């Protein structure tokens with residue numbers, strides 16, 4: 476295992492750090508102000524379009540895409556330290572076209588879409604001309620078990636007809652969202668893991684109705700999470716992603732690298748929180764001494780540094796395994812970092828909130844938002860317990876084989 480940065484990563488790291496300090500951090504308040512001024516809070520603010528232009532001109536674009544020649548041609552291990560840098564700002568990933576849910580959607584389009592589907596959907600997504608959503612989770616069933624999905628995809632001549640209710644469909648409220656990747660059952664009586672399919676649906680197809688704009692701990696973020704009704708939505712049969720019955724397999728393919736990206740960003744969140752914690756501890760005086768002089772605060776700082784460095788190494792190892800042995804072999808490690816990185820980030824943010832006192836729960840700093848995000852992301856893309864279940868199963872298998 477060699478985690479030394481490649482010359483290309485080194486170069487991109489310097490460029491990205493410069494981009495973050497010159498453009499992204501100063502743009503954070505402008506981004507919020509422009510969203511507040513827009514008639515539609517889900518519309519992309521102009522400052523983001525400006526940031527994206529700069530990023531693109533500097534070659535800081537689609538760094539996440541490890542498939543074929545469509546992205547920057549980085550390995551997962553090369554991308555990991557870069558994702559962390561942009562993860563320090565909650566607008567960083569969007570600025571370089573590396574934000575969820577589009578990254579996961581672009582991944583599966585690169586892996587499973589036909590050349591025609593790629594031309595129609597993947598190319599404009601990579602160019603950031605359109606945005607996309609992923610509709611798997613349903614309000615009525617425990618969706619961490621994808622076999623529970625009840626939405627239907629029924630063949631009718633040259634078309635499929637889609638019915639079902641989805642929620643937490645992130646991104647669907649963005650007016651630039653033109654594509655929904657919909658998961659439903661195409662063969663409810665088939666073998667358990669072949670019942671589901673995924674199909675590409677134009678977001679303006681008749682029969683799609685966004686019922687609610689769902690909050691995340693009271694926040695309504697720019698992307699928007701929709702509760703969406705699909706009623707007799709018709710799409711051409713050619714819109715099937717992969718073969719009928721591939722839905723479960725594609726869901727696994729989508730979530731593998733996606734989870735890795737979440738972990739990398741989580742390290743960025745944690746670094747930002749630690750940075751804010753240290754600054755505040757040095758400048759805030761209580762009982763005649765800066766908070767940084769208190770043993771308990773020093774311990775929070777030291778523990779945070781130690782825990783962040785642990786998850787970084789774990790993430791590098793998972794990335795290295797994905798690159799060298801494939802996503803399947805890295806399953807347990809990827810599950811581990813999705814859980815460990817987000818838990819760690821949440822704990823570090825929690826300490827930083829405490830050091831800030833009331834300011835920590837206000838919206839004067841990014842901490843309250845990071846607190847909500849790092850909590851919610853222990854549920855999104857599979858709850859922690861489901862990843863731990865995967866890990867335990869794989870671990871026990873080793874012993875069962877030898878028993």
Ligand SMILES: Cc1cc2nc3c(=O)[nH]c(=O)nc-3n(C[C@H](O)[C@H](O)[C@H](O)COP(=O)(O)OP(=O)(O)OC[C@H]3O[C@@H](n4cnc5c(N)ncnc54)[C@H](O)[C@@H]3O)c2cc1C
Pocket residue numbers: 576608609610611612613616617618619620642643644645646691700851852854855856857858859860861864
């Ligand atoms: C901010 C946010 C954004 C999201 N974006 C999207 C999106 O874009 N598209 C989309 O399709 N979905 C999205 N989701 C939904 C998310 O993927 C689901 O919420 C998640 O998969 C869990 O499904 P569920 O909510 O139905 O929980 P359930 O399946 O009902 O599970 C509830 C709880 O049960 C426990 N549990 C479940 N299984 C086990 C087990 N095996 N062992 C022990 N405990 C268990 C866990 O604690 C879990 O949290 C998003 C969610 C959030 C919060």
